[in-house]
Amino acid sequence: MMEQIITSGMLTPVLIVVLVLLIAFSMFHVLREYERGVIFFLGRFQMVKGPGLIIVIPMIQQIVKVDMRTVVMDVPSQDVISRDNVSVRVNAVIYFRVVDAQKAIINVEDYLAATSQLAQTTLRSVLGQHELDEMLANREMLNTDIQTILDARSDGWGIKVSDVEIKHVDLNESMIRAIAKQAEAERSRRAKVIHASGEMEASEKLVEAASKMATQPNAMLLRYLQTLTEIAGEKSSTIAFPLPMELMEGLFKRMGEPYQKPKDNDSSNSS
Numbered sequence: 001m002m003e004q005i006i007t008s009g010m011l012t013p014v015l016i017v018v019l020v021l022l023i024a025f026s027m028f029h030v031l032r033e034y035e036r037g038v039i040f041f042l043g044r045f046q047m048v049k050g051p052g053l054i055i056v057i058p059m060i061q062q063i064v065k066v067d068m069r070t071v072v073m074d075v076p077s078q079d080v081i082s083r084d085n086v087s088v089r090v091n092a093v094i095y096f097r098v099v100d101a102q103k104a105i106i107n108v109e110d111y112l113a114a115t116s117q118l119a120q121t122t123l124r125s126v127l128g129q130h131e132l133d134e135m136l137a138n139r140e141m142l143n144t145d146i147q148t149i150l151d152a153r154s155d156g157w158g159i160k161v162s163d164v165e166i167k168h169v170d171l172n173e174s175m176i177r178a179i180a181k182q183a184e185a186e187r188s189r190r191a192k193v194i195h196a197s198g199e200m201e202a203s204e205k206l207v208e209a210a211s212k213m214a215t216q217p218n219a220m221l222l223r224y225l226q227t228l229t230e231i232a233g234e235k236s237s238t239i240a241f242p243l244p245m246e247l248m249e250g251l252f253k254r255m256g257e258p259y260q261k262p263k264d265n266d267s268s269n270s271s
Contacts, residue, residue, distance in 0.1 A: 029063060075091055
């Protein structure tokens, strides 16, 4: 009986020493460079500490660690109806970080979940105000609009949204086929416009050339000779030389033969 009392008497100081050591070790906390500690004193906010070694009194003070690094969060795919009533599925990624640890812990229960929900609703709201063509062609503008709205609304939580990127805009098969047909029709329209523009430019050049040739007979003669050269270069057994009547009359006069102009059909019929 005496041995048990002595043994228990020896264990009690040991337990006390161990308990004191545990409490002493629990007072010390090491915060990394990217961490901050929000300190509460008897349930009330006291201060923000870190990084480095900090001391927290057990049972009187509590510490909540906050990671200050940039968080990359995927926004789940959202069903969006555009302004022109096209149903699409859109997903995105946002980049944000905590800039005020006190607000991130006190003003919102879970700043990660809150930021995710806010990003989803903002994505649907902003994209629903734009047409499908704008979603496909103006992503940079939409990214900026979403980032600005998210940053303003999450400021009360101590959150800074630095960037937003729309990853995919998914369409159903029927809409993909319709867009392909529209693109093909647009290409055909552009080709016709280019062809018509070329025809108009060519006709203007021809009119300009004809007006110049009309004022310069030598130019007309050079064009005539060029045409004969082009005809001679073709593989043809018969070549017709279009000659002016005045030239034919001069040739016959030099040959000493009278030149007779061809009669019209009307005069031959009347004779």
